[in-house]
Amino acid sequence: MKTFAALLLLLLLFCHKWQQLNAASILCLIGTAQHYNPGWTKPFFEALAGRGHSLTVIGTQPDLGLPHIRQIFLPNEHDVVKKHYTNDMGHYRHHWDIKQLLIWYEALLGGCRSITEANFYKTFDMTALKYDLIIYDATFSMDCLLTTLPRYRSVPVLGLSGGKFTTDLIDLVQGEDTISAATIPHFIGRLPITMNYWQRIQNHVMYLAESFIHWAVVQPVLNGMLESGVSSIKAQVVLLNTHPVLDYVQNMPPNVIEVGGLHIRAESEPLPFSLQEFIERFSEGIVYINLPHIELMYGLGLKAVESMIKEFSQLGFLWNVNNLKDLQLSESLYNLRAISVFDNMQQNILAQSNVKAFLTHGDSFGIQEAIYNAVPIIVLPLLMDQMNNGERVQERYLGVCISAKNFSVDSFSAALKQIIRDEIYLEELRQAQLNFRTRPAKPVDLAIWYAEQLVSQPDIFKQSSVPESSQRSYFVRKSLDVLSLPLLFFLFFFANVVLAIMQSIVTDNQKKTAKQVKKLNGIGKEQSSDKEQKED
Known part of the structure; x- marks a missing residue:
């Protein structure tokens, strides 16, 4: 019995030692403002710490108070509600959809400004730290802290988004653009899933405006805000807090994984x-x-x-x-x-x-x-x-x-x-x-699996990205250049038909005019003949 107990103890010690040897050092960057609920990632971080991984959490998330977690609070007081949704009388200010989209990106820029102005950003030295994985809040697709860490370019990146499946996220994972503006309403808009013709036009305008705002406003402002400019950060995997029960059924790149309900605990706790x-x-x-x-x-x-x-x-x-x-x-x-x-x-x-x-x-x-x-x-x-x-x-x-x-x-x-x-x-x-x-695995277990896979095999999801697709223009990605060819043929055919009809009409008019002239000439000759006979 004593021998069995000793063997069991040795086995437990071996497992504990093996877990320590396989534990990873993970850097977590959470920069979203307080009213965007940055604490939704807490169950995920707790589960990672519970498996022996060492976490450094930098950002706006509330105190986790757990071992294996070093937490550094970073304030982000940017409040879009006070700035954009409250008028002088303290009442709600309504905005149309394009304005709502501008506010969405302004929240990203305002959050970046708040973070870059914090003392931590200027004084904290991370040059001596080594990490096996970076997890960052990709709700707005970009994180200002992440873009200013050139030393960690070789470290695998796991994005964690509390938002929707957007074109910015597709660009983040270098995936194929699978969002169809004809069938998927924009995540900022209030359009129904069954859109009529004019609503589809409005939806296309929203998607085009999103691309234009990112190119003409967001990128230049971020380049001016960050001294070193915005570096191109790409994530190997993005965990997305969506589920078809509430969100749209969409074709997503293989490295965008739905973990809707990641923040929900399987068992509830007693109330006071x-x-x-x-x-x-x-x-x-x-x-x-x-x-x-x-x-x-x-x-x-x-x-x-x-x-x-x-x-x-x-x-x-x-x-x-x-x-x-x-x-x-x-x-x-x-x-x-x-x-x-x-x-x-x-x-x-x-x-x-x-x-x-x-x-x-x-x-x-x-x-x-x-x-x-x-x-x-x-x-x-x-x-x-x-x-x-x-x-x-x-x-x-x-x-x-x-x-x-x-x-x-x-x-x-x-x-x-x-x-x-x-x-x-x-x-x-x-x-x-x-x-x-009802799922094959709990969201938190799925998230842990992807995080640990990135730690052990950083290049495992390399083939899931299609960088060539993101480099193509909008017209190529949407096959507008291909569709333009039959359109040109149709226009050429239509122009020829219209030209033929016009020529036919002109020819008929010419024939009618010739007949009328001939008829008038005949009448004139008859009148001349009658006049001559009368004179005789």
Whole structure:
């Protein structure tokens, strides 16, 4: 028995030693602003640290507080909401789609400016550090920290995007452009999946504007902002926080991997006792509210929430007031509990069995958490890709989307009433939940596999890139030069047909004119003959 125990101990020591020998040193760069939820990567980083890898996390992510993780906080206070979506009266400012696209890129540039002006950027010396893998936030496809680390050009790069599948991401992985503007609405727009002719024209304009803005605005500004200029950083693999349940079904390059729900923990954690007691008090269910920008809604936002709470007195309401200032709630609202939500507390609330609805602005993370727990969604989209998410939620009967233009005091009440009465929402959500949860591997396990493969074999995904494709012009990539040939033949044929018809018409007119002239000449001769006979 002692011999067996000794052998088991030796085996455990060997496995631990083997894990240490195979542990990698990983540099993680997270530069997105606080309101873009930089903490969504926490479960992934925890899992990597749990496997013995040593992580250096630099950026805006909240403190992880874990061994094997060295964390250096980097502030990014750039706030597009205050700058672009709030007018002088403190109300919501609506923008058309092209302007929303400009704001998307301005968020990238503003975040870069905030990072480059930080003291860390000027004083931290990384020349003595060696890393086996770089993981960076590729939500905006580019990271200013990453572009200024020429020493690590030979280190494999893993992109981690909390956004959508974009042309910038395709360029990042040097992939084939598989996005069709004829069938896939732009991620900033609010177009339906079944677009009519004029909507397809609008969608093409959005994609062309995206390329133009990147070439004419973003690249020159970044070159001027960064002293060494913007270097061409390419990622071997990008892990994308999307899933067909919410997002579009698209043909993606083999090195773009969907890991939608990477931030969602498989098991929920218990809620605080007082909060759990409040939830259990309402047998007909609760509603969870997370609307950090509700105060912008023309002075009607808070009134709309209170009106809904009063009308549905049989339901309990949990309201995350974390980002709300000077909030004054009526003391008569006995079915309301104002709370401050941190870390994964929102996931734990939505995991409760009696949650009837989730009110949100429409960020992908919150919507995925609702789908994971089959909770109907009420969306009030205000910013950039939230518009697209709201359209998808409504199209697929995952919930109701409220337009900011038509917002009123009764908007939330009407939406909640519709969700509770119409069973189609719960039916579609249960099917979506099944599809979202049923996968060959968990998102975090899939992400770890790709990270460790890049560490052990950095060139394994080299054949997945098509650098020649990204170097081709737009006309070549879309085969417009090929299509122009039959078009020219058609135009040549059409011009010849038109010319032949015109010649035929001219010839007929000439013949008719000749006949008329001949006829007139004949009449003239007859009149001359008659005149001569009369004179005789």
